[in-house]
Amino acid sequence: MSIFKLPDLGEGLQEAEIREWHVKEGDTVKVDQPLVAVETAKAVVEVPSPQSGKIKKLHGKSGDMMEVGKPLVEFEGGETAATQDVPRTETPTPPASTEQPAGKGADTSAIRDSGVVVGAMKSGDHVVAEKATSVGTAAGLKVTPAVRALAHRLNVDLTIITPTGPDGMITQADVQRVHKILTEVGPLEKLRGARRAMANAMSQSRDEVMPATVTDDAIIGGWTGKQDLTIRLVRGLVAGAKAEPSLNAWYDQAEVGRRVLPKMHVGIAVDTPEGLFVAVLQDVASRSVESLRTGLEKMKEATKNRTVPPEELRGYTITLSNFGRFGGKYATPVIVPPTVAIVAAGSLRDAVVPIKGEIKIAKVLPLSVTFDHRCVTGGEATRFLAAMIADLQLPE
Helix, strand or coil: CEEEECCCCCCCCCEEEEEEECCCCCCEECCCCEEEEEECCCCEEEEECCCCEEEEEECCCCCCEEECCCEEEEECCCCCCCCCCCCCCCCCCCCCCCCCCCCCCCCCCEEEECCEEEEECCCCCCCCCCCCEECCCCCCCEECHHHHHHHHHHCCCHHHCCCCCHHHECCHHHHHHHHHHHHHHCCCCCCCHHHHHHHHHHHHHHHHCCEEEEEEEEECCCCCCCCCHHHHHHHHHHHHHHHCHHHCEEEECCCCEEEECCCCCEEEEEEECCEEEEEEECCHHHCCHHHHHHHHHHHHHHHHHCCCCHHHCCCCCEEEECHHHCCCCCCCCCCCCCECEEEEECCCEEEEEEECCEEEEEEEEEEEEEEECCCCCHHHHHHHHHHHHHHHCCCC
C-alpha cells in the first residue's frame, strides 16, 4: 500500500479542516484528480491526487481537523516511507535464582516469581497522604491526584476553576461546581477555519505587539459628486505613507528591526458569517480608481464564496478596517504581525462643526490608527493620520 499525507499548504499553516470528500473508498482515481476540499485558516483548497490507483482507505471525515503530515488517503499497492516497522525490544532473561528454600533463618517476606525475587512486603502504621501538585503554569493553584482524576473524568479544565480550598487548593466540590455550570451553559463550540485563525492571530498580537492608538476626525463636507468611501480611505492610506513611510512596514521581532516597504499592499478586513478575512489589494499607489474599484468588487465576491486565491490573502503591508458601516465611532483595532499599523474608519455621521470660523453641519468620519510602538513613534503615527485626513478632506 502507499499512504498520501496531507501536504504543506503554505504560509506556515499546520492544519486544515476536511470540508468535503470528492471520492470514496474503492474508487479508482487518476493523477491530479481532486480528492478532497480542505478549509485552512485562509481559504478552501482542493487537494489533488499524487498518483493513479484505487483508494483503499480515507483518513478522516467531513469536519475533522487534520495536521500537515498526517495520513490522508491510503492507496492499494506500492510502498511508502510512512509505514515503518517498529523495532521490537526483547526482554532479557533474568538470571537463575540462587536463593535457598525457605527455612529456619530464611527471609520469608520476599515475593518470588518463578524463583526470582521481585520485591519485599513491608508493613507499618504510617499513613501516606496524597501529595498536591501545581496546576499547569497557574500561579498558586494546587490539586491532589484524586481531584485531578475527577476533573479529567468530567472533562473540566482545572485552569478555569477558582479554588475554595486552603492555600489555593482545588477541591472536589470546586470541580463539581464548575462541571455543573458548564453542563448548564451547553457544549463547547470549537473554533474552526477563519475563526480559529482569528483566535491564533489575536493571541500572537497580544504576545508580540506593543499597541498604541491615536484618533481624530476627518470633516468631509466638501466632497462633490459620488464618492466611494473605501476607495477614498485607500487613497488616504497612500497619502499617509508618503508623509510617514514607517507605518507601511514589517517588524522583525527576532532581529529587533523593521523593513520599511516601497510598495503598499492594503489588507482589507472583510466580515463574513464564517469569520474575519483579510484580503489584499496589491500595489494600491500605482493603480487607478477604476482598477481599485474592480479589485474591491472582485475581492468581496471571492470572499463571500470562499474562492479567494491564496496569493490574495497574504503579503499585506498595512490593514484597513471599515467597521463603521456596522456602527461605532472609534476603535482600538488589532495589529497582526509582522505589520506595524492598522487604520479603522468609524461610522460616517452628521455633526455640528466649525468650518472657517462658522458653525455648520457637515459629514464627519472618525478615524483610529493603532501602531506598534516598538518601532513607530507617536509623532510618526500622528503625522501619518494628519496626512490621511488632509487627503480625505479634499473635494475629490
